[in-house]
Amino acid sequence: MTELSDRNPTQLFVDGKWREGASGARFPVIDPATEDTLSEVADGQREDALSAVEAAAAAQAEWAVTPPRERGEILRRAWQLMTERADELARLMTLEMGKSLKESRAEVTYAAEFFRWFSEEAVRIDGRYARDPSGAKRTLVTKQPVGPCLLITPWNFPLAMGTRKIGPAIAAGCTMVLKPAQLTPLSMLSLAALLTEAGLPDGVLNVVPSTSASRIVAPALEDPRIRKMSFTGSTEVGKKLVEQCAGNLQRMSMELGGNAPFLVFSDADVDAAVEGAVAAKMRNNGESCVAANRFHVAEPVAEEFTRRLTAAMAELRTGPGTEEGVSVGPLINIGQRDTVVELVADAVDAGATATTGGEVPEGKGFFYPPTVLADVPANARILREEVFGPVAPITTFTDEEDALRQAADTEFGLVAYLYTRDIDRAVRVGEALPTGMVGINTGIVSNPAAPFGGVKESGFGREGGVEGIEEYLDTKYMSLALG
Incomplete structure (x- = not known):
């Protein structure tokens, strides 16, 4: 010991x-x-x-x-x-x-x-x-x-x-x-x-x-x-x-629990959105109730966002948390890792593509690599269930109404994130999202000076x-x- x-x-x-x-x-x-x-x-x-x-x-x-x-x-x-x-x-x-x-x-x-x-x-x-x-x-x-x-x-x-x-x-x-x-x-x-x-x-x-x-x-x-x-x-x-x-x-x-949507509109600063996405997804190895769980991206910027997020996630170093320079430590136990493996496999079987990660490394420890899933179909379990791991599933939307419909399609309502340069849209969508918290052009909402909590389940x-x-x-x- x-x-x-x-x-x-x-x-x-x-x-x-x-x-x-x-x-x-x-x-x-x-x-x-x-x-x-x-x-x-x-x-x-x-x-x-x-x-x-x-x-x-x-x-x-x-x-x-x-x-x-x-x-x-x-x-x-x-x-x-x-x-x-x-x-x-x-x-x-x-x-x-x-x-x-x-x-x-x-x-x-x-x-x-x-x-x-x-x-x-x-x-x-x-x-x-x-x-x-x-x-x-x-x-x-x-x-x-x-x-x-x-x-x-x-x-x-x-x-x-x-x-x-x-x-x-x-x-x-x-x-x-x-x-x-x-x-x-x-x-x-x-x-x-x-x-x-x-x-x-x-x-x-x-x-x-x-x-x-x-x-x-x-x-x-x-x-x-x-x-x-x-x-x-x-x-x-x-x-x-x-x-x-x-x-x-x-x-x-x-x-x-949570099932946080992360919305990227076509007018968003894609670099800022990717930076915010990594922060919102990877805090605490993704084992967080406020972690972004579903990435809904406007069709015109979906390919660029996916490419840049894949590159950013691939750069993160996985290993024992006590080692300096490590960004991603192990998951809490074998049961949690098995859940992540199961949800990723379900998404891939349904038609999604792992653009980085997606495989359990050899050796001791409950490690799972940062993973991006592109073209995730609507019937994939990972869009409905909280993955609680370093996996970012990406799907697309056509317009603001479609984005809100997909974001609200869950029994949970803890937090949502959105990226846009349009202040009117930011306020309009932020007010319409059925969540207790909203991060607008930021991937971090936790703040001791602010009220933390959700609605619905x-x-x-x-x-x-x-x-x-x-x-x-x-x-x-x-x-x-x-x-």
Whole structure:
């Protein structure tokens, strides 16, 4: 096993203490570049989930009345510590998840920014005072923390998906039980240690990794003291969690699957569109809910766009993420790579052509090369299913109406991208796209200062921006009768 530093804990974190799980069992964390065991982590059980809920509930009252400035200063210190330890955190993330060091460093910066952003939002929780229309009373509206929260994070962005939830919860005055992804628990456990160092009180954040999500989630949601759940993951799992929250009417934030269209109009700057396409497709090896999944290109520029995108993707170097100069690391596991292989094969069988990539390399590791598929037919599964890998399927459209029809032909609605020089078209198409976010002449939309989230089967609720903290606040109205 790879030697980890003292700041890379592998136990559960409950009520400010590191401990083994109730069963004493541990599970392996696999390096996807080598298929070797990186470390072993304590395997949380139902009893551990109940202990974490108890700790969060016990800490809630005192944490809720902690001065907002104090909560903000804790977040500010955490941002500073993450910034100082960026290389260490990035290396750990690359080892357990596979992305390149460049990608991991970018994620550490992005993740830390949520702490800085919400450190500033902590002191800006607004209310209002107004005279009642009758004149006899006064209306006082305040915001209060919703209470203990259950946070469930995915494997693809092990730090950022945590800080995007933890940051606003801390700022609002909520305690937390966090279940990290089984495939990538190490980054979140290290973040818990860092937050303790930053001054977060015992019991405010509790982290319980486990080989069974239901073993942790079910008992937590059965406890009425948990008042909110925030989940990032698949739509299939999200729907089941919505049902579980119904029993105690817990509030929910659901950031679910995507099937992002990338539209290139005939008047687009093709060089800029290719650059944006690589950014939108290849971030995190394509294993991102906001990755461009379908490339719809105007017929007059389709051949040129395909040729240039093929050349750009072919230049990307694939290899172990820890090697400098590598742009594309391995996929997370063999199952994910098999899914990519299956979707590419289906598209080729249906008539598509792989202009670069398309074949699994020999050797260890779950690698798959950057791939471009040209002339993808409408019946190919890859246009309907989220590939979650480094594959760019290209199809064409005739006019704006056709582009919008193809872009909207999905049950998902997280993000869309479009390239055009026509500002009228940009606004018109951007407003018409049935998605929660739109990137106009840019391949990157994620921004801690902006609301992240989707519509339709991509979920509901927003993370980041001034909207992000509202997900962790209840509104209270008090009517004052004056004598």
